[in-house]
Amino acid sequence: xxxxxxxxxxxxxxxxxxxxxxxxxxxxxxxxxxxxxxxxxxxxxxxxxxxxxxxxxxxxxxxxxxxxxxxxxxxxxxxxxxxxxxxxxxxxxxxxxxxxxxxxxxxxxxxxx
Amino acid sequence: xxxxxxxxxxxxxxxxxxxxxxxxxxxxxxxxxxxxxxxxxxxxxxxxxxxxxxxxxxxxxxxxxxxxxxxxxxxxxxxxxxxxxxxxxxxxxxxxxxxxxxxxxxxxxxxxxxxxxxxx
Numbered sequence: 001x002x003x004x005x006x007x008x009x010x011x012x013x014x015x016x017x018x019x020x021x022x023x024x025x026x027x028x029x030x031x032x033x034x035x036x037x038x039x040x041x042x043x044x045x046x047x048x049x050x051x052x053x054x055x056x057x058x059x060x061x062x063x064x065x066x067x068x069x070x071x072x073x074x075x076x077x078x079x080x081x082x083x084x085x086x087x088x089x090x091x092x093x094x095x096x097x098x099x100x101x102x103x104x105x106x107x108x109x110x111x112x113x
Numbered sequence: 114x115x116x117x118x119x120x121x122x123x124x125x126x127x128x129x130x131x132x133x134x135x136x137x138x139x140x141x142x143x144x145x146x147x148x149x150x151x152x153x154x155x156x157x158x159x160x161x162x163x164x165x166x167x168x169x170x171x172x173x174x175x176x177x178x179x180x181x182x183x184x185x186x187x188x189x190x191x192x193x194x195x196x197x198x199x200x201x202x203x204x205x206x207x208x209x210x211x212x213x214x215x216x217x218x219x220x221x222x223x224x225x226x227x228x229x230x231x232x233x
Contacts, residue, residue, distance in 0.1 A: 009153070034221075036224075042226065042227075043203060043224040043225055043226045043227050044156075044203065044205075044224040045224075046221060046222075046223075049221060090155060090156065099144045099146075099161070099163070099207055099222075100146075100158065100161065100171070101146075101156075101158070101205075101222055102158075103148075103155040103156040103157075104155055105153060105154060105155040106155050
């Protein structure tokens with residue numbers, strides 16, 4: 001069985017500060033990993049994905065994430081937060097055999113002016 | 114435009130009144146899935162479908178039904194809704210990159226805009 005743990009249900013940063021959203025996964029097989037973003041009253045949008053190619057993955061809107069097998073982590077970062085980054089972020093792990101996505105509980109990012 | 118559509122977007126109903134939430138995708142995806150999103154719980158899978166006439170239970174299937182008669186449509190049916198089914202529902206679909214039985218599946222799921230359901 002797979003699982004995802006997102007540390008911190010709510011993260012608050014100042015505009016221009018580093019954004020770090022933590023994700024740890026558990027999987028018995030090499031995983032596919034994803035970060036999705038949900039803006040208020042909208043659906044989920046894919047930010048980036050890891051599919052066993054490069055371990056440092058770059059996504060949209062300046063976000064990136066690094067797959068660290070030894071730490072079973074896939075933390076999301078952005079060097080400088082913008083007000084428009086305020087949203088809820090979900091980390092997810094995929095079971096390659098049956099397409100299933102298992103989501104973390106989400107981290108709400110607040111950006112203060 | 115490639116998209117997943119859901120209808121209705123908002124629905125308020127009463128306990129026991131059967132309802133259907135429709136989901137349609139225009140990307141010729143084989144895989145489709147329903148999730149519910151509840152505060153503090155993230156998204157949980159209700160049902161999924163690998164192809165036409167192939168459906169299976171997810172993590173929280175109780176109280177729901179689905180059907181997959183056509184590739185593009187995957188309706189979610191609540192035969193007798195109850196207040197604990199008040200939630201935000203998302204439909205998603207996915208494609209497989211490449212081809213053949215050994216092709217790698219990236220499982221990049223595309224999500225619909227969501228349906229906010231309230232059961233009184």
